[in-house]
Amino acid sequence: MNKILDKLHHMSKIPRHGTDCYKQWLEQKDFLQFLLDTSHGDIPLYVSYKESYIYSVFLPQNCLRGNYIDDLMNWNCFPDSSWGYSYSYGKKERAIDISLLHPFDSSGSKLLKNATPITFLRSFEGRIGQKSYIEVLQLFTHLNGLHFVEEKNAYCRLNEDGDIEEIIKIHHTPDDILVTIKQDVLDHHLFLSNSVLLRLFDRTLCNNWIKSSAETRNKSNFSDKKNKIYARQGIAYDKECLPTAGWLRGFQIIRNYQPRKKMIKILTDGHSKPQKYEEFIAHDWKRKKIASFSCDPKKLDNYFVESDKPFETSPVFFKPDVLLKYKQNPEKYTLEQRSIHCRESWSLKTYDINEAGQVHTYLIYLGDLPHSEQLHWKSYNEKPKAKISRRAFTTDFMGKCDLSYEPLSALKKALKDLEEEKPDLWSCSDGKLNQQLHYPVTDSLKEWIDEIHTLDKLVVEGLKKPYLRNIAISLNCYDNKVGTIKLLKKILETKEIDSHEINEIISPLEDIHFLRTKLAGHSSGKEADKIRKDLIAKHGDLRKHFRNLVEKTDKSIKGMKRIQL
Structure with a gap:
């Protein structure tokens, strides 16, 4: 868009009157080239930039028959053209005849009555700031899955990688307006609607139009049949036969020139680029060997087909760092314990982590990923260091439910149950926290600290101190100097709950909050280093420590649920 604005700005510069550059400027070859280049x-x-005006509509292809050029040359359309109505009184008393008006009923062209405007320049005095704004035809935005994103000032959609793609960009200031559209989306709509894009343009250039208004003029017709540009143009001369002003008014037809087969493939496949498939080091358990294989579905087979191709369920193994990309961007990715989803664009159906800490999935599911995503996974691909996880074998090959205890899943369910039964005691202030809590998958200190931070925000900050304060006051044990965890402990002690059960509830909460305070907030220093070394010495590594802490927290939440509070 910036390049287009720069070009419009360059074309609007007025050369010195009486020079050859001024005459060439009035001939408007640069604007005709601009139409070709864009x-x-x-x-x-839509362009409204100083002396340049372009306004586009959709026109059915079947209108381009016979002497359509002369008809369209009489266009008279405005950017605020829209639907309306009229009424008149009939012959009978109080009878009213009502008619709906098409945007181009008074356009000067019969064919334009079949056209559909794409952009609408609207204005509303109730708006704060700039009163005018650009609206885009809903039929177009809905058919092509576009949504207006205010911070980008554009109509957008998600691409195959799950990134926001700006399709219709809008530049709108009090002085100028520019609206652009990506060609592939325009082609798609022209194919669906069997129509063409009709760009109407008008451009008047002058140094002093009032002075030259009564002078001689040289008029001509411009026709570029190859590029479908047709116009009437003219140059006005002063008494000294020097060119003073010029004008150009006409239209351009832009078609979809993509082959029908390609457009049908885009329509049915949902993308225009051919799918690419990478090779991965995988365990071909059919032939009991480890080698590189493509994830192209055509190069894989299932158990029921005898061939020399590897099974589509051949496991592929990766360094655990492959998951960090998804953990660090929860706005874009939903990372679950066995699957990954990228907005509405793609998903990895299943993955798991084996005893060696490797992430693994299957060749067939890697083939479902966009090529850019395959490249990401390939960069972490490595030979297996252990078999696939027991859970994956049970669910994916035995076809059974995995009923083994899994601490993180159990904790999330326990929190959900606690919130449903005792919302005054605990509730999640941020619904995304539950999804954002994961096991650390690498030995990265930062990853572990981040998960401790999330665990504290979810579990500890979810406790409602006002509710606990009211209980403590009723039990005559309230102390305004203590925090939420210690207040809960005082309540349990006053209620004479078994000391072992109190420790089971309180200890994990204290550990979480202590670690967040000492490590997450202050990740350097001798005290913090000693805490980390002690945890690693006790549990083996920080990943095992976190899993153990989650298991204790699950018991704590279930203990809170049992006690009458």
């Missing part, structure tokens, strides 16, 4: 890529739909 017929692909980011295509301007």
Whole structure:
């Protein structure tokens, strides 16, 4: 868009009157070239920039028959053209005849009555700041899955990688307006609607139009049949036969020139680029060997087909760091314990982590990923250091439910149950925290600290101190100097709960909050280093420590649920 604005700015510079550059400027070859250059890529739909005006509509292809050029040359459309109504009184008393008006009923062209406007320049005095704004035809935005994203000032959608793609960009200031559209989306709509894009343009250039208004004029017709640009143009001369002003008014037809087969493939496959498939080091358990294999579904087979191809369920192994990308961007990715989802764009159906800490999935599911995502996984691909996890073998090959205890899943369920039964005692202030809590998958200190931080925000901060304060006051044990965890402990002690059970409830909460305070907030220093070394000495590594802490926290939450509070 910036390049287009720069070009418009360059074309609007007025050369010195009486020079050859001024005459060439009035001939407007640079603007005709601008129309050619912007017929692909980011295509301007609407331009209102100083002396340049472009306004675009959709026109059915079957209108381009016979002497359509002369008809369309009489266009008279405005950016605020829209639907309306009229009424008149009939012959009978109090009878009213009502008619709906098409945006181009008074356009000067019969064919334009079949056209559909794409952009609408609207204004509303109730708006704060700039009163005018650009609206885009809903039929177009809905058919192509576009949504207006205010911070980008554009109509957007998600691409195959799950990133926001700006399709219709809007530049709107009090002085100028530019609206552009990506060519591939325009082509898709032209194919669906069997129509063409009709760009109407008008450009008047002058140094002093009032002075030259009564002078001689040289008029001509411009026709570029190859590029479908048709216009009427003219140059006005002063008494000294020097060119003073010029004008150009006409239209350009932009078609979808993509082959029908390609457009049908895009329509059915949902993407225009051919799928690419990477090779991965995998365990071909059919032939009991480890080698590189493509994840292309055509190069894989299932158990029921005899061939020399590897099974589609051949496991592929990765360094655990492969998951960090998804953990660090929860706005874009939903990382679950056995699957990964990227907005509405793609998903990895299943993965798991084996005893060696390797992430693993199967060749067939890697083939479902966009090529850019395959490259990400390939960069962490390595030979297996252990078999696939017991859980994956049970669910994926035995076809059974995995009923073994899993601390993190159990904790999340326990928190959900506690919130449903005792929302005054505990509730999650941020619904995303539950999804954002994961096991650390690497030995990264930062990853472990981040998970401790999330665990504290979810579990400890979810406790409602006002509710506990009211209980403590009723039991005559309230102390305004203590925090939420110690207040809960005082309540349990006053209620004469078994000391072992109190420790089971309180100890994990204290550990979580202590670690967040000492480590997450202050990850350097001798005290913090000693805490980390002690935890590693006791549990083997920080990943095992976190799992153990989650298991204790699960028991703590279930203990809170049992006690009458």
